[in-house]
Amino acid sequence: MAAAKLLGRPPSHNETPSSTRDHVSAIDRTMWRWANVENLDDFFQRVYMYYQGKGLYAILLGRFLNLVILGFVILFSTFLIGCVDYAAIPDHHALADVVVPQCYARLSPSTVLFLIMFVVWWAWQLLRFIRDIPALKEMHNFYNYLLKIPDSDIQTVSWQQVITQIMAIRETNPNTSRSSPIHLDAHAIASRIMRKENYLIALFNKDTLDITIPLPYLRHKYMFTRDLEWNLSFCVLSYVFDHHGQLRKRFLHAKNRPLLVAGLRRRFIFMALLNLTFAPFILVYLLVYFFFGYFEAFRKNPSEIGSRNYSPFAKWKFREFNELPHEFRARVSTSVPIANQYLDQFPKEKTALLARFVAFISGSFAAVLLLLTLYDAEAFVNFEITPSRTVFFYTGIFGAIFGVARGMIPDEHLVFEPESLLRQVMEHTHYFPNEWRGQLHTDSVRAQFCQLFDYKVSLFVQELASVFLTPIVLGFSLPQCADQVVDFFREFSIHVDGVGTVCSFAQFDFARHGNVRYGAPVKVSDDHYLSKGGKMEKSFLNFKANHPEWEPTDMTGSMYLTKMTAYQHTKHGQPSTRPAEHGQPHPPSTSSAENEDDLGSTRQSSTPLDQTPPPDFAFQRSHFVPTITPSSVEFSEPPTRTTLNQYGVPEGRVPSNLGDSFAKPKPSSLGQDPYASEEEDNLNSEAVHHVPGVIGILNQVYDLNNNPTM
Template identity: 30%
Template sequence: MTNYASLNETPDFYGEYGTGEYGIPHQHVSEPTRSQWNHIEDLDSFFTRVYKYHQKHGFKCIALKEVIDLHQFAFISGVLFTMFFGINYALLFSPQTRINDRWIFSVLIPFDDVMRDLPFWGWLLLLFLSIIFVLNLIRKLYALVMYWDIKQFYNQALAIDDADLDNLTWHEVQKKLIHAQLDLQMCIHKRELTELDIYHRILRQTNYLVALVNKRLLPPRMYVPFLGELVYWTKNLRLNIMILFFWSPWSPFENPWHLREEYKRPGYREKMAKELGRQVLWLFFINLLAFPLIFIGQLIFYFFNYCEQVRREPGKFGIRYWSHYGQLYFRHFNELDHELYARLSRAYKPATKYMGSFSCPSLVILAEHFTFMCSSILAIFLILGSLDNDIFYWDQVLTMLAILTGTIGVAKNFIPDETLIWCPEQLLEAVVLHTHYLPGVWQGFAHTAKVHANVQQLFQFRFAAILEEFVSPIVVPYILIRHIYPRTLDYVDFFRNFTVSVVGVGDVCSFAQMDIRKHGNPDWHADSEEAGDNAPQANQYTQAEDGKVELSLMHFTATNPNWQPPPEAMEFVENVNLESHRVLLNDDVVNGPFGVVSDTDFLNPIKQEQESIQSISMPARMRSSYMRGSLTGLGGISRQSIFSQQAEGPDIFSSIENMRGSTMVLHNRHAMRSAQQRALETIYTSSTIGRGNHTTAV
């Protein structure tokens, strides 16, 4: 049976005929091997699986991962059940038992005896674990069936074998997917799909989350005594938010691609806010009742997952990584996971150096003190062990050695390297070169404790992230009732005001349309008399913060060079690209060899960088090498040729962002020049310029 996507309208049926793009009936004749992909009902899930299939390296790897996950759950359940009911602990701790070489088998209780003497709560535990195992088995079998269909789609419709997946970028797979639409008509409301349509399908819900974070509606900010304001965003909280807004039958979205009509009508805003509030209350009570099970489950997970790491490599818990909040904050609209992770990976080293440039004097003193004491005690044990090796076989000594080693490893992370001197302002600008976002109030204050604390919430210690996840069963119910429930009216207004209907796609976040006139920031554009009708018409409520729409537009055009943006967006992109290219070609004619930047220049990143290069004490050979690399990165004068080189790699934006990223991250264009100079000094100090997926030494 043919499935039709229910987006904005229901197609007419004429027996075996359907309505074409212009309302003209036509007959759907499909190849027998491809008919299953005609008129796919849920294209969101289908395109998401197509993307994940490529990123997870094909069906074999996906199936192996699903089987291993299921086996791990069964293994942990069996270990827990054995620990509770299958071990004779009186015999285990008896001195006579340890004399026996087969003591490990002698303390195990036979399975028949365990089941015969199993208490009532043991049967409940067994029933609970069995139900979870069966549900997981059904879910994973369903996922494998769906991915088997994706495998057939890759092999037959796209003509891509699993062995070739790792040799193809997502950009190449996407081109084949767009071409397959012309043959298969997976979407019936549009004959041709664009790159933006596919991104909308895959990232529909993610774009809403990015917009909620950008407008500071999520995540909640809590004031904690002695710690100040903290941003709290964990996997558990994200799961509850997704259930509240997207996944439950009572969420604002009645299906993945359509916002309920009541949410679109201003007269229903109060009613919908009360309904959404009731759903928050239900989530609150469910989390409250499920708290013991969730907490115990997380305790078991962390114990089995990190016990060995605590014993052998405790220092890894002092390593920083990008928090879940940071990943949402830095994410562009319409940016896939692999594109985001590539940017954040390049920003990791400068971010680590920036955070390492700060140290709390009192904390350093305490860390040095604890390191000295633990090292002294550890030295004593080593001396005693050299005299008598049997000391290391004492259980208490092994435990003490593990604790002392772990304490030293953690404490050393708080002690700065005295041989290094960092400039926080330069380091932060090196971070922003890849993350692209920097609040204007941070400009010039990178050395302050306030900015450091804000960056720390984006780039947190691993042990802090684990602690947040560990206490999330306790904190999430409080956040739901204290921070989410009072703002239900704001969420209803957000979905009504920032949802647009797109033919062939359904309802999407309007920010994801990257409409610079509706959501653009005026500080990112030319003066009003120069911009004319293309000047942003947004106010403080409707405009995206930190220039996210403009940056998202530049990123998307770079990663998808065949995409044709709307005229006003096209003009913005062309202005940036052509101005940059013009300066490169005329640097010896216009305003001297490197140009002069004035406050009236329109988003002139390369020109400003050239002025900065002139002020840097560097050999002429290095300058000319940089300019050749910049010119090669930009390509020809047209937008197609400008981005043609970057289109082949999985991370296409890196060449462009290294040349103009530090300019575009500052939404106050009058403060760009000094920031450009400091950012370029940091780049040349590290002697690297990013090119595509690689880092080329200058």
């Protein structure tokens, strides 16, 4: 039982909530619940969601207002569609004269069907809200009584402080101790919270998923929207992980591969048919949600139409292992202004000339109409420029056109330096494909970057198109890579004592996945086991920067920190001595991508260096962390070295201090029993198990419920 593991002792039969509820304080009751957590993954996810939601009352208010907004959208949309006689508006001047009496009884069958679907969805959201209130109260007590963090402080407290408080409970409570088999530190907690997401990050990093559009002229175009993201999460992650959030054991045995691949393909095809069936409902919801959600924002600031944001595909490409959502947002959001400056660098004289022309014409009309309003205020409402179109109408039209046109005119004082700006963007995104090297100033790189950093309107159009393209990708593209997906979970899974089975990249396993081009202390002979672009090495340094007090438990991780520290000191002309402890203060580095020095002094002369190092991502922290760029240390190893196996260690030795991989050199024959463990169930029936229907699709994909579910 997890409680016994957490406490380091077996739970008492008398320790039940019902028998102690009336005899113990709220603090003791909360401590009992903490000590008897059954599912630590779920518990820490709820702890983090509570932190993200900024406390009990903020979460309750946010979810309640979401319910009100959802109900308003349903009722108001139905009223506009079926209760207004639009043909009678020109002849009448009162709302009561154009409202259809008993309109809800006269709705068409299709409208009634849509209304029933959305009402059921709203009722389901309401039940979830009511059901989650007790769990929210328990988490509120946990933060207040055990972590000593009230709701008034949670608005500003850091996640690192929350982790520190959790560790303090473990150290100070007499029933818990360091000898507990449950391993808890910042890395273990992040691994539990992001157990599933780490696999998804790795799938995108390794380009395992085929999300191309199998249509003429679109075969080389990929499509990844929130709709497809949720379907992918359901088809893959819900298939691989059980209801406790643990990876199913059958995925760790090669003999189960044929049945697992067939089951995954069936899930893809089934969800393709389900999405195609409910495509009209999803499309209507998207249109209504976009209209009510963004019309007012665009009306107040028309230039927002031309604003950009990172696509869902880009966000999964940029995100790093064990990087929690708030850390990722803080890192990437800082790159948005610089990314806009970078795109503004490129010459667009034709667009600027047309924009200036349109702005001059529309601005002239708008100015004349405003002057007319100052001369006669009633003309603003009553004077018709064209039949049934007043000054008020045309002022809004010309004002919107003027705002959009002005937003397309570049700043005349910009200095042309696209390469420098893109390097600054990469310092935040940590994304630098090999094909970009030496080409940062070119229009081809700009075009590729625009696919990642697209217009918001374009992203919404893609969401609309995905309603019909998602079934095609699910039905034809993704089934072709089902075997690679199944192999991926077997080859890149590792068991860690006290944590469970996790993605080996997220465990920062340098012995299996270290890339010497990014400074790893051990060379891996098979590139198949390396992360692309030094993703694991960058994630390791980024995690250390976000959690300065964390110490790696694996020897290769400590060696990597030592090497990175030595490189940093050598690069800046400082003594290459590492502080005794990682937590000791250290002056922050000011290195950047633009002043990269020769790195040869950091290695032996027999180790040549790549002549095109990527940018330097400096992690500014007051505590000691390596402030050099993992991707800037691109070492090439000498050709004569000890023969290593696929895990990056000499033959005959233990692959890693972190655990054993589940990948086998030769898969077992299909004739053997594919269900070796007791937890195995029927693989053939799994493909259509837990089908959420359109309600689940709408809820999960479009994030009406942005607050955490406790």
